[in-house]
Every structure is written in structure tokens, then in C-alpha cells.
Amino acid sequence: MAIGTIVLDLGHPERAIETLYRPQFHSVxxxxxxxxxxxxxxxxxxxxxxxxxxxxxxxxxxxxxSPRINKLISKLLRPRTGxxxxxxxxxxxxxxxxxxxxxxxxILALAFHGGVGAILGTVYFSKSWWTGPLFPIVxxxxxxxxxxxxxxxxxxxxxxxxxxxxxxxxxxxxxIVYWLLIGNAVLIAVDLIIPIWYGIDPIGTAxxxxxxxxxxxYVFWIFxxxxxxxxxxxxxxxxxxxxxxIVGIGxxxxxxxxxxxxxxxxxxxxxxxxxxxxxxxxxxxxxxxTYFPSIHEWxxxxxxxxxxxxxxxxxxxxxxxxxxxxxxxxxxxxxxxSTSPISGDAGEPKLIERRGFLRSISxxxxxxxxxxxINLGAMTRAISSALAYSGQVARTIIARERERxxxxxxxxxxxxxxxxxxxxxxxxxxxxxxSWRRIN
Amino acid sequence: xxxxxxxKAAGEGVVAVSPLxxxxxxxxxxxxxxxxxxxxxxxxxxxxxxxxxxxxxxxQNPIYRMMEDLxxxxxxxxxxxxxxxxxxxxxxxxxxxxTVACKAENKEPPGVxxxxxxxxxxxxxPNESATFLPRPCMQCDDPPCVKVCPVDATFKRPDGIIAINxxxxxxCRYCISACPYQARTFDWGLNYTDGTPxxxxxxxxxxxxxxxxxxxxxxxxxxxxxxxxxxxxxxLHRLESGMLPECVTxxxxxxxxxxxxNDPNSLVxxxxxxxxxxRLKEELGTEPNVYYIGxxxxxxxxxxPMEG
Numbered sequence: 213m214a215i216g217t218i219v220l221d222l223g224h225p226e227r228a229i230e231t232l233y234r235p236q237f238h239s240v241x242x243x244x245x246x247x248x249x250x251x252x253x254x255x256x257x258x259x260x261x262x263x264x265x266x267x268x269x270x271x272x273x274x275x276x277x278s279p280r281i282n283k284l285i286s287k288l289l290r291p292r293t294g295x296x297x298x299x300x301x302x303x304x305x306x307x308x309x310x311x312x313x314x315x316x317x318x319i320l321a322l323a324f325h326g327g328v329g330a331i332l333g334t335v336y337f338s339k340s341w342w343t344g345p346l347f348p349i350v351x352x353x354x355x356x357x358x359x360x361x362x363x364x365x366x367x368x369x370x371x372x373x374x375x376x377x378x379x380x381x382x383x384x385x386x387x388i389v390y391w392l393l394i395g396n397a398v399l400i401a402v403d404l405i406i407p408i409w410y411g412i413d414p415i416g417t418a419x420x421x422x423x424x425x426x427x428x429x430y431v432f433w434i435f436x437x438x439x440x441x442x443x444x445x446x447x448x449x450x451x452x453x454x455x456x457x458i459v460g461i462g463x464x465x466x467x468x469x470x471x472x473x474x475x476x477x478x479x480x481x482x483x484x485x486x487x488x489x490x491x492x493x494x495x496x497x498x499x500x501x502t503y504f505p506s507i508h509e510w511x512x513x514x515x516x517x518x519x520x521x522x523x524x525x526x527x528x529x530x531x532x533x534x535x536x537x538x539x540x541x542x543x544x545x546x547x548x549x550s551t552s553p554i555s556g557d558a559g560e561p562k563l564i565e566r567r568g569f570l571r572s573i574s575x576x577x578x579x580x581x582x583x584x585x586i587n588l589g590a591m592t593r594a595i596s597s598a599l600a601y602s603g604q605v606a607r608t609i610i611a612r613e614r615e616r617x618x619x620x621x622x623x624x625x626x627x628x629x630x631x632x633x634x635x636x637x638x639x640x641x642x643x644x645x646x647s648w649r650r651i652n
Numbered sequence: 653x654x655x656x657x658x659x660k661a662a663g664e665g666v667v668a669v670s671p672l673x674x675x676x677x678x679x680x681x682x683x684x685x686x687x688x689x690x691x692x693x694x695x696x697x698x699x700x701x702x703x704x705x706x707x708x709x710x711x712q713n714p715i716y717r718m719m720e721d722l723x724x725x726x727x728x729x730x731x732x733x734x735x736x737x738x739x740x741x742x743x744x745x746x747x748x749x750x751t752v753a754c755k756a757e758n759k760e761p762p763g764v765x766x767x768x769x770x771x772x773x774x775x776x777x778p779n780e781s782a783t784f785l786p787r788p789c790m791q792c793d794d795p796p797c798v799k800v801c802p803v804d805a806t807f808k809r810p811d812g813i814i815a816i817n818x819x820x821x822x823x824c825r826y827c828i829s830a831c832p833y834q835a836r837t838f839d840w841g842l843n844y845t846d847g848t849p850x851x852x853x854x855x856x857x858x859x860x861x862x863x864x865x866x867x868x869x870x871x872x873x874x875x876x877x878x879x880x881x882x883x884x885x886x887x888l889h890r891l892e893s894g895m896l897p898e899c900v901t902x903x904x905x906x907x908x909x910x911x912x913x914n915d916p917n918s919l920v921x922x923x924x925x926x927x928x929x930x931r932l933k934e935e936l937g938t939e940p941n942v943y944y945i946g947x948x949x950x951x952x953x954x955x956x957p958m959e960g
Contacts, residue, residue: 221660221721222822222823222824222825223821223824223839223878223879223880223881224821224822224823224840224874224876224879224880225822227803227820227821227822227823228822230820231802231820234803234804234820235802235803235804236801236802236803236804238799238800239799239800239801239802239826240800241800241802241824241826242802242803243800313710331826334800334827335796335800336938337796337827337828337832338796338829338830338831338832338834339829349804393778400863452935482829485834486831486832486834487770487771487785487787487833487834487932487949488770488772488831489771489772489785490768490770490787490834492770493768493769493771493787494751494765494768496762496763496765497763498762498763498764498837498838498842499763499837502728591918612813
């Protein structure tokens with residue numbers, strides 16, 4: 213999703229591929245593109261390997277997904293010759309591969325998250341707000357924190373069995389995210405305080421003032437501090453750790469409102485001109501030094517979020533990815549789950565309902581966001597053209613009505629004129645009357 | 653094609669997979685240029701080198717002198733000349749004629765400016781003074797903008813000018829963030845007559861930047877140079893045709909000088925050696941090739957000087 217928004221933000225998105233076939237590795241941006249590409253390739257390999265492992269161990273059908281696709285996967289990926297021994301061997305080797313790929317993936321993930329920070333950090337000489345060497349660390353820490361927080365939220369919603377094991381897992385993850393939150397808060401505080409400690413860096417001081425008490429103060433105090441740190445800090449604290457739902461909500465808060473942290477790390481640097489007075493030297497709406505995302509930018513983000521949710525849902529629905537509670541399946545039904553309640557103990561229908569609920573919610577959200585994002589622009593255009601068109605129609609109708617009224621009034625005048633012996637002809641209609649008289 | 657050479661010759665050299673290789677390749681190109689006679693030839697698709705007779709007694713007139721300097725520099729291979737600018741801020745009256753001329757010469761669309769004049773107001777009333785700081789691209793010897801380009805679309809030519817290959821630029825705007833002088837702006841594909849009943853012809857005019865006549869701006873098209881980074885290039889297309897940069901010829905106070913820094917007899921070299929010159933943000937080590945006489949750097953706390 214993030215990559216998609218970046219590509220759409222390019223001036224020439226069709227040339228994004230140039231970063232792959234004519235890269236300049238001096239540029240951290242090119243490095244990050246390459247790291248991401250390798251990482252995605254690695255994820256794809258891991259996914260295929262996991263499908264292969266699942267098909268070897270006969271687990272595919274318990275993982276949901278469309279039966280047809282599952283059959284295709286096992287046909288394509290399952291080893292052909294299959295004595296149980298060789299199967300076991302290949303399963304074992306796949307597990308070992310996972311270990312290596314995972315380690316490599318971890319390195320890649322650290323590299324590209326740090327790299328994203330380095331994209332900004334390496335130009336700190338022109339934007340001192342992007343605090344150079346600290347930035348890659350801040351970005352890795354932030355990625356760990358926000359990623360883990362969102363992961364908890366997703367687990368709480370998607371995990372099929374809400375048993376003791378699940379509680380323990382969520383509590384454990386909650387503890388990790390809690391400490392990551394504290395670590396991040398310290399990093400951000402350091403990032404804010406150190407550059408302005410003596411108050412002699414005019415640009416740093418100006419930007420800090422702007423962030424804390426400027427026009428968009430609420431992004432820092434409400435979104436970042438309150439909703440991004442204090443609220444999840446309380447919800448993830450040891451007090452609520454045995455309640456997975458609360459931990460999940462805390463994770464969702466921390467994950468979602470982390471955007472405010474990134475916003476305050478990136479945008480303010482661009483609000484101060486590098487040569488004081490440059491903002492008045494040449495004034496243009498496109499060269500202003502304040503930033504607020506435009507409607508179009510919100511649309512693009514919403515579209516990408518919708519696309520992401522849609523893809524997630526498609527994966528969940530058609531690919532064997534998430535373990536399902538197989539005993540709750542309707543016999544003969546597809547693996548996507550059925551929303552109709554079936555008999556069982558008290559917990560089961562609830563789970564199924566929840567799954568149905570999740571499906572409907574994700575579909576609705578995706579549909580809504582897609583519709584809104586695609587249509588917001590189209591809607592405004594449609595409304596404006598509808599207004600223009602209706603204006604035209606109205607004008608035509610009015611013109612026609614006016615003509616009709618004129619005809620009617622002429623007729624009335626004529627009748628009156630005839631009745632009164634043409635004593636008081638209407639001045640306007642005089643000519644017509646005269647001609648009418650001539651005819652008659 | 654000869655026209656494409658301006659952009660390509662230096663650009664192709666830097667297409668390489670590692671910085672080291674890139675550096676080596678660049679050197680190779682520079683060496684190849686050395687033997688390439690055509691590098692010193694003017695590009696003929698523009699009106700061509702003007703033949704202006706210097707009236708007697710006007711030999712030391714700065715404009716004529718700079719034109720002579722230019723002629724001398726153009727006779728050398730490209731990699732032996734190094735274009736540079738000297739701006740005498742004591743003579744600048746802040747008329748912004750250079751800004752306007754530059755906008756017209758390079759057909760800069762809305763949001764794009766190559767050479768704004770920064771007005772600085774120092775002191776408090778009544779002890780106030782104003783300074784004017786024209787800010788073209790510094791054409792740094794160690795340019796941060798070139799290093800950050802992910803696709804090598806911007807590069808330093810052998811003659812010192814930082815150019816952009818509009819046909820490659822992906823429009824990521826990283827270079828705009830990296831430039832400590834904010835000398836780069838972005839073409840958002842806008843027209844001056846947007847929102848009016850008709851997009852006027854001057855919005856679609858072809859820009860002659862980089863000596864190529866392909867930069868037209870059709871309406872409803874995303875074709876380059878739209879959605880690319882733009883920057884001052886010392887009017888490269890004029891230089892190669894034997895003309896001084898537009899900002900130099902339009903300066904009413906004769907505050908801007910231009911010439912070959914490698915030529916000890918050029919006017920700019922003389923000014924640099926004889927006057928006390930300084931460069932903007934020298935501490936960053938970007939080694940700018942624009943020198944200022946009487947530079948007063950604007951300060952942070954300045955308020956809007958031209959408001960009201």
C-alpha cells in the first residue's frame with residue numbers, strides 16, 4: 213500500500229521501473245527500492261514454500277481458501293514422487309530454508325526500514341529537522357512498534373480459537389509492544405529535545421515551536437501523544453494484559469495513530485525555507501511552505517487502503533493462509549466460512565458470526581473506501597456537470613416558458629383587442645396586432 | 653543526433669551500477685570529450701552565434717567583455733571550461749528583472765522559478781537596511797542533488813553545469829529536498845491560464861532548455877518536462893549558441909557577471925581574485941560556483957519584507 217501511494221505520488225509513475233534498470237546506488241532511494249524488491253521476492257518464495265509444506269503435510273484444507281485453488285497449489289507445488297520418507301525429508305528441508313530465509317528477511321527488513329529513515333537522514337544538511345544518523349534508528353524502532361501493534365490488533369480479530377493459549381500469546385505480545393512504545397516515546401522525546409536544548413538553532417527551534425504550538429498542534433498533542441502513546445500505553449499496561457480485546461484495541465490505537473509520529477517527523481522540515489526570506493521572494497500557490505494533504509491526496513491514500521483491505525480479503529478468502537476452526541465449517545461449504553449459524557456450544561456460532569461480521573466489515577470498508585476514493589473526484593465532477601447541465605436545461609425551459617407565456621399573452625391581448633374593438637393595442641404587440649388585422 | 657548530445661553525452665557516462673564504476677565511467681566520458689572536437693562546436697539549431705561588433709571604446713564594457721570571454725571559452729573543449737557566476741549584491745537593486753527574464757526564457761510554468769531574488773531586511777526601524785540576494789543554482793562542484801537521484805537523471809556536465817535529463821526523471825522530488833539552496837522546483841503540469849475558458853498558446857510553448865526543441869507542453873498531457881524537477885542551468889542553450897545567460901543580459905544594475913572560471917583572464921576570474929567574494933552556505937562543503945560580492949546572508953528571524 214505504502215509503495216503504491218509513493219508510486220502514485222511520482223511525477224512520472226510510469227518511469228518507476230527505471231529505479232530497477234538504471235539505478236544509481238549512491239541514492240538511498242534506489243537502495244531502498246532494491247531492498248524492497250528483494251524483500252517482496254523473498255516473501256513470495258516463503259509463501260510458495262509454506263504452501264508446499266502445507267500440501268506435503270496435508271494441512272491445506274484446514275487453512276481455508278478456495279478448494280479449487282488449494283487443489284491447484286497441491287498439484288503444482290507438492291513433490292511428485294512421494295514416498296513418505298522423501299516427503300518428510302523435503303518438509304524438513306523446507307523448514308530449514310524457512311530459518312535461513314527468515315534470517316535474511318529480518319536483515320532486509322531492518323535494512324529497508326532503516327533505509328527509509330536514511331532517505332531523509334542523509335539530507336540532514338539541508339533539512340536539519342531530519343536528524344541525520346538518528347533517523348534510521350527512529351524508523352526501525354517505529355516500524356517494529358507500529359507493525360507489532362497492528363499485528364496484535366489483527367491477531368485479536370482473526371485468530372480462530374480464543375483459548376488460553378491465545379490469551380497467553382496476546383499478553384506476551386502486549387508486553388513487547390508496551391516496552392517498544394516506551395522506547396519509541398523516549399526516542400521521539402530525545403529527537404525533539406536534543407536539537408533545541410540550548411535554543412540556538414534557529415531553524416530547529418522554529419520548527420519545534422511550530423510542531424508543539426503551531427497551526428497543527430493537535431497532530432502532536434492529540435493524535436501523537438494522547439491517542440498514539442498515552443491511550444495505548446494504558447490499554448497495553450499490565451493491568452489489562454489478560455484481556456485480549458483491550459490489548460488488541462490498544463494495539464490498533466498505537467498502530468493507527470503512529471501516522472502522526474511520521475507526519476511530525478517528515479513534514480515540518482519542509483515548512484521552513486532553506487534561505488530565510490525565500491518564501492517571499494517568489495510567491496506561488498505551489499511554492500507555499502505550509503502543508504495539508506489535499507482532497508486528492510486523501511483520495512489516493514483511501515484508494516490504496518481500500519486496495520490493501522481488498523487484497524487482504526481476497527487472500528483470506530481464496531488462499532490457504534489463516535487457520536480456520538475446521539469443526540465449525542458447514543459440511544460441503546467453501547472454506548471462506550458461512551455466516552449462517554449452526555448448532556454447537558455457545559462459543560461457536562459467535563465465532564462464526566464474528567468471521568462473517570469481519571468479512572462483511574472488510575468488504576464494506578473496502579467497497580466504501582474504493583467507492584469514496586474513486587468517486588470523490590468523479591462525484592464532484594459529476595455534480596458540477598450535473599449543475600451545469602441542469603442550469604442549461606433550466607435555461608432552456610425558462611426560455612421555452614417565456615416564449616409560451618409571450619404567445620399566451622399575445623393571444624390574450626389579441627382577444628382583448630378584438631373584444632374592445634382594438635381600442636387599446638399593446639404597444640409591444642402592436643405590430644403583430646396590425647399584421648393580424650391585415651390578415652383578417 | 654547532435655541536439656541530443658547535450659543531454660546524453662555526460663548523462664550516459666554515469667549510468668552504472670556502482671558509484672565507483674560511475675565515477676570511472678564519468679572520467680572516461682570526460683576523456684572522450686577531450687578528443688571530441690564537436691564538444692566545442694556551438695549548436696546550430698538556434699539562431700547561431702551572434703556576430704556583434706564591439707564599438708570602439710567599449711572593449712571594457714562588461715557585457716562585451718563577457719561575450720568575448722564566452723567566445724574564448726567556447727573555443728575550448730567542454731571539459732576544459734568551468735562556467736561560473738559572480739553576483740555583486742551591492743549593485744543589485746532587487747528589481748527582479750532577472751527572475752522575470754529567466755521565467756520567459758525558459759518558459760517556466762507556475763510553481764517553477766530558477767532565480768528568485770531574496771529580499772532581506774536587517775535591523776529595526778529606523779535603523780533598517782535592505783539587501784537583495786539573487787539565488788540561481790549554485791552549480792556546486794559537490795552537488796547533493798546529483799547524489800540523491802535514484803535514476804541518475806541529473807548529472808554534472810564536464811563544463812560544471814548540473815543538468816537534468818527530463819526524459820529519465822521520475823519526478824520523485826528527492827533532489828528538491830536535498831538541495832540546501834532550494835534551487836530546484838517542481839513542474840506540477842499547471843498552466844497560467846488554468847481555470848479560464850481557454851488555455852492560451854503561451855502555456856504550451858516549447859522550452860529550448862538543454863538545446864533540445866522537444867519540450868513542448870501539450871494540454872492534458874503528462875509528457876516531460878511536465879512533472880519533472882527543474883533547475884537553473886545557466887541558460888545552457890544560450891551558452892552553446894554563444895549568448896550570455898538571460899539573467900546576465902537583463903540585469904539593469906550590472907550586478908551579475910558570467911564566464912569561464914578556468915580562464916584567468918575572464919571577467920569573473922578577475923572579479924573573484926580582486927574582490928572579496930564569498931559563497932552561500934560555504935560551510936556545507938558543496939563548493940558552489942556562484943560567488944557573491946558583499947554577501948549578507950539573510951537571517952532567520954526576518955519577517956515578510958515585501959508585505960503591505
